[in-house]
Amino acid sequence: MSDKSTLAVNRNLVAAVARKAQRVGEAAPSVRGSDWRLAVVTADNGDGTVAADGIPNIRCMESYVLPAVGDVIVIDQSSSGNWLAWGRAATTPQTWTALTLASGFQNPGHGYTAAYLREGRRIWLRGRIGPTSGSIADGATLLTLPAAIRPEGATAVSWAVSRDAAVLPATIRLEILTTGVIRTFQSSNLPTWIALDGISYTT
Secondary structure, three states: OOHHHHHHHHHHHHHHHHHHHHHHHHHOHHHHOOEEEEEEEEEEOOOOEEEEOOEEEEEEOOOOOOOOOOOEEEEEEOOOOOEEEEEEOOOOOOOOEEOOEOOOEEOOOOOOOOEEEEEOOEEEEEOEEEEOOOOOOOOOEEEEOOHHHOOOOOOOEEEEEEEOOOOOOOEEEEEEOOOOEEEEEOOOOOOOOEEOOOOEEEO
16 A cells, blocks of 8 residues: 555544544533533423433422423533433413303403413412302302313312402402312302402412
């Protein structure tokens, strides 16, 4: 083999080794240093970690509470290869979704229309509900929440919510059952409307 051919082979070999080293360096956190990017949560592991974009165990920051599948999050990788989830990235502002009331109920003509807002696993409710006529009966079912936004756990949960000022203090007991049914309880001085404003829980 001529000196020229040997030189060309050596150049090609050096170039191939350099390309290989570059690819290895790009894939190795210990070489490239830390790295951050956006990822979509595919699972909440229930132990303070999430899975996202094929990475099985990403440790969540204390500020990233209630992770939910579908969250767009900021993740960061250390030079040792460990992953950290900083939290949800700002996305298109969430909007309130109207709730379907049970037969015989409507917005009383003031306050927000009954609706919910989802923030990760947290649900917020708002709006006022009144009967189409008369007052709200004790134990009446006002609406049934969609399955995807019902409170977490196997027991019913209750709140003291605002009502018309027929009695003082102007509050009434509201309960959400595991079936998603929302109902109120007041054995006397029945309300003509109640408010969902301020109710919040996790799914």
